[in-house]
């Protein structure tokens with residue numbers, strides 16, 4: 001019942017409950033992230049932010065802001 | 069689920085600005101079409117070119133290198149070479165160089181790595197420390213930008229480059245646009261076009277931005293889909309910059325008002341066009357040659373030589389002054 005959101009290669013990780021049925025866009029917004037700034041993978045597959053989250057999904061975020 | 073507007077499969081990307089969704093296949097087609105259109109529209113390359121791709125090891129430049137190597141297979145007159153400028157930023161550049169070497173190896177592309185340490189005598193970390201001690205009024209990104217551009221041009225020319233391709237994307241360009249509005253720097257804004265304006269100096273290599281109309285998110289997605297996405301590390305100096313704040317605000321604006329970024333790019337292109345015949349008034353003086361190093365300069369000295377003299381890391385004859393104490397920060401160990 002837990003959805004995990006993690007920014008790749010960082011220790012920024014969120015464990016969320018009661019979010020299934022929401023879109024990834026809504027979830028990222030609720031934890032204060034800007035959708036424009038991440039490419040999203042769900043359970044290893046690249047998806048758009050309009051995808052609806054299911055139980056036990058593992059969401060990996062690839063930051064799009066370039067380090068330089 | 070969000071679907072591809074073309075084939076109905078699951079979307080990997082949606083553009084609210086264009087009101088479209090794309091599956092992997094159709095996203096890559098969209099991306100390719102968009103970049104080729106930019107290249108054609110701004111006449112970036114002719115049939116015969118030695119294209120030097122400026123790479124940092126970040127995802128944008130790896131994406132550009134990958135894209136141009138693939139495109140070059142269809143253009144017999146093109147040679148692609150990669151050039152990486154290693155500023156010497158501890159804990160950052162080592163990682164990105166590894167990613168670069170992996171991709172360059174996979175693509176089988178010829179490359180060169182140029183180091184601040186070798187060319188200037190000091191790493192960027194050391195230069196920043198020297199600048200701090202001398203209380204010079206420059207931000208780390210200013211040293212980095214000036215010296216990188218300088219070495220990029222010099223090394224690209226030495227590699228036989230006829231044109232330099234940089235991975236600046238739409239987001240980079242509009243951030244710079246806004247920064248220069250704030251600073252009232254119109255001479256920089258008129259130079260923000262997709263093709264560099266300064267020409268006519270024998271030592272100047274033309275610069276182009278094939279990703280000019282590509283969003284940062286699109287180039288990141290291209291990198292992820294092609295297994296180019298590097299280990300994520302952020303430049304330790306990046307968070308101190310105005311660019312960093314502007315980027316956040318522009319991204320929030322885009323979320324609230326989709327299409328903001330494209331609109332800002334159109335605004336930039338329009339103002340460049342409007343200012344075109346006034347460019348002589350905005351950019352003062354002609355392009356000259358630096359009295360010390362001979363590279364292109366807008367004054368008696370080029371910016372890189374001006375900085376080096378102020379830092380005291382070079383003498384008036386262009387010789388490196390070595391062994392300046394850069395403190396106990398441990399930077400000396402990184403040599």
Ligand SMILES: [Zn+2]
Pocket residue numbers: 072073074075076077090091092093094
């Ligand atoms: Zn499709």
Ligand SMILES: [Zn+2]
Pocket residue numbers: 358359360361362363369370371372373374
């Ligand atoms: Zn000079």
